[in-house]
Amino acid sequence: MKKYSKLLILPALLWVVGIGLTFFAGGCDRSPADNRSADIGTDESAHMEINTPGTSGGASETGSPSLSEQPPKAPAQTGDTLQPDKEPTPAPTEPPEVTKTPEPTEAPTPTPIAVNTDTSTITFLVNREYPLPEGFVPEELTTPDVRFPFSDTSIDKAKMTPEAGEALALMFDAAYNEAKLTLYGVSAYRSYSRQYTIYATNLATRGIAHTNRYSAAPGRSEHQTGLAIDISCASEGYGLETTFADTPEGIWVAENAHRFGFILRYPKDKEHITGYNYEPWHIRYVGCDLAGYLYETGLTLDEYYGVPSALTAEYLETTPLIDTTAESYLAIYRQYH
Numbered sequence: 206m207k208k209y210s211k212l213l214i215l216p217a218l219l220w221v222v223g224i225g226l227t228f229f230a231g232g233c234d235r236s237p238a239d240n241r242s243a244d245i246g247t248d249e250s251a252h253m254e255i256n257t258p259g260t261s262g263g264a265s266e267t268g269s270p271s272l273s274e275q276p277p278k279a280p281a282q283t284g285d286t287l288q289p290d291k292e293p294t295p296a297p298t299e300p301p302e303v304t305k306t307p308e309p310t311e312a313p314t315p316t317p318i319a320v321n322t323d324t325s326t327i328t329f330l331v332n333r334e335y336p337l338p339e340g341f342v343p344e345e346l347t348t349p350d351v352r353f354p355f356s357d358t359s360i361d362k363a364k365m366t367p368e369a370g371e372a373l374a375l376m377f378d379a380a381y382n383e384a385k386l387t388l389y390g391v392s393a394y395r396s397y398s399r400q401y402t403i404y405a406t407n408l409a410t411r412g413i414a415h416t417n418r419y420s421a422a423p424g425r426s427e428h429q430t431g432l433a434i435d436i437s438c439a440s441e442g443y444g445l446e447t448t449f450a451d452t453p454e455g456i457w458v459a460e461n462a463h464r465f466g467f468i469l470r471y472p473k474d475k476e477h478i479t480g481y482n483y484e485p486w487h488i489r490y491v492g493c494d495l496a497g498y499l500y501e502t503g504l505t506l507d508e509y510y511g512v513p514s515a516l517t518a519e520y521l522e523t524t525p526l527i528d529t530t531a532e533s534y535l536a537i538y539r540q541y542h
């Protein structure tokens with residue numbers, strides 16, 4: 206009997222260890238915060254940001270970290286770079302249920318999910334049609350414990366809400382621990398006034414159509430929520446280009462971000478729904494429940510809430526999303542004309 210008991214102990218131990226590792230590996234499995242249920246709320250603001258005219262794209266390089274050693278978390282690079290941004294998405298707690306009808310005469314109608322605009326949740330919608338409340342500023346912003354391609358991490362764009370920042374750090378750590386990939390945060394929080402300056406500058410220098418295609422209007426950018434961040438890697442020069450999607454880092458993010466509560470907010474081939482070009486670098490924190498659901502279904506946040514692209518292309522080509530007669534806009538316009 207004793208002999209058999211010993212034989213049973215080893216498999217039992219392995220099973221316990223296995224369970225432990227499973228829980229340790231995924232960001233969503235372990236944090237109570239991740240289990241927050243999705244809320245119902247709506248908000249919108251998609252945004253990309255094209256920054257200052259003249260800059261082209263990315264943060265400067267700081268040197269390439271080797272795969273075998275973790276690079277220091279605050280690499281050098283001071284330059285401000287232009288980058289497109291993307292927005293947050295609300296997440297529902299319970300995946301919608303498909304109701305089975307006894308008689309398959311009619312296709313089941315999915316229950317519409319109310320658009321969540323409650324900014325006290327992590328799943329609220331922000332896009333062009335669902336702007337943030339006027340004057341919205343996240344309750345708390347902190348700098349996540351991750352690498353940035355610039356040295357001063359006290360600036361706005363290095364900040365996120367504590368919950369989103371913690372999830373980001375877990376994700377970046379997992380990318381390194383699981384695949385020896387080093388990710389960098391490039392641009393996170395952006396205030397209304399900063400977004401206003403970016404949008405108004407683009408409007409004054411590039412025209413309405415271009416601006417609305419690439420730049421989120423103030424109050425309509427996910428970056429203003431503190432839940433979104435643009436990320437990149439050394440081989441991309443810390444820039445925000447679609448080529449990030451083809452790097453090992455970009456591929457890993459696309460396949461694993463949902464495990465940590467993040468979604469790729471502006472996916473490829475969904476431009477007609479999100480209203481923004483493909484941005485493989487823009488991720489939005491919505492919590493694990495919703496992120497996992499959207500990953501499995503392939504839905505965008507807009508589709509989840511049933512509000513794809515209400516503003517027509519024609520409208521966006523001709524209509525500025527800020528008051529162009531306002532003194533604040535005219536002051537920017539005069540700088541360029």
Ligand SMILES: [Zn+2]
Pocket residue numbers: 252253254289290291292428433434435486487488
């Ligand atoms: Zn972005």
